[in-house]
Amino acid sequence: MSNSLTSFFIEVLALSGSIFAENNREKEMVIWLAQQDQSVVGIGTVGFDIDDMPWTIESFERERIFILHTISGAMERHGWERLNYEPREDWIIECLLKFQRMIFAFDKDSIKMESYLEWSKIEEDDNNPTIPIGYPKCGIHDIYLSCHGCILCNNT
Numbered sequence: 223m224s225n226s227l228t229s230f231f232i233e234v235l236a237l238s239g240s241i242f243a244e245n246n247r248e249k250e251m252v253i254w255l256a257q258q259d260q261s262v263v264g265i266g267t268v269g270f271d272i273d274d275m276p277w278t279i280e281s282f283e284r285e286r287i288f289i290l291h292t293i294s295g296a297m298e299r300h301g302w303e304r305l306n307y308e309p310r311e312d313w314i315i316e317c318l319l320k321f322q323r324m325i326f327a328f329d330k331d332s333i334k335m336e337s338y339l340e341w342s343k344i345e346e347d348d349n350n351p352t353i354p355i356g357y358p359k360c361g362i363h364d365i366y367l368s369c370h371g372c373i374l375c376n377n378t
Contacts, residue, residue: 227310227313227314227317228258229377230309230310230313230314231314231317231318231321232255232256232258232259232373233305233373233374233377234296234301234302234305234309234314234318235252235255235292235293235296235318236252236255236256236365236366236373237296237300237301237302237304237305237363237365237374238292238293238295238296238300238301239251239252239255239288239289239292239295239366240252240301240359240364240365240366241295241300241301242288242291242292242295242300243288243366246357247278247281247284247285247288248285248288249357249366250276250342250353251275251276251285251288251289251292252292252366253352253353253354253357253366253367253368254275254276254341254368256365256366256367256368256370256373257352257368257369257370259368259370259373259376259377272324272325272328272332273328273332273333273334273337274334274337275289275337276337276338276341276342277333277334277335277337277338278333278335278338279330279333279335282330282333283330286325286328289325290322290325290326293318293321293322293325294322296314296318297315297318297319299311301365304363304364304365304374305374306374306377306378350369351369352368352369353369354367354368354369360372360374360375362374362375363375
C-alpha cells in the first residue's frame, strides 16, 4: 500500500472500531491500530503482521469477531464523516477485503502472546502509557486516543 492508503486504512479501521468497541480488550485493539500513525511514527514506517496485533489466547475468538465487525463497519463507511478528506473508496474497500480474508485465515496457534504482553506493559513512572488510562476518546473525532494522541488530529 502507498503511504496515503496506509493512513486511510488505519484511520477508517480506528474510526469503525471506536464506534463498536464495548469492552477493554476491544478498546485495546482499536488503540493498537491507532498507534500505527504515520504522522507520528514516520511516513513509510507503518506496517504490521497479523500476529503482531495484541491478540490474547483466552479471548482470541471474541477479538477476531470484533476485528471482523470493525472491518465490516469500515467497509460500510461508519465514521467516515469525521474524516477531513474523501478517501478513494474503491482502494480502501479492496484493502479491507484483503485484510478481512487474512483475519479469517489467522488462527489461534499463530498468536504471539509476547506481542500483547510487551505492548501492554506499563513502565514505572510512565506518564504516557501505551494504553491511555481510562480509554479516553478525542473530544473532536470521538475516536480512541493512543499514546500518540488522536490519529485524526495528528493528520490535520
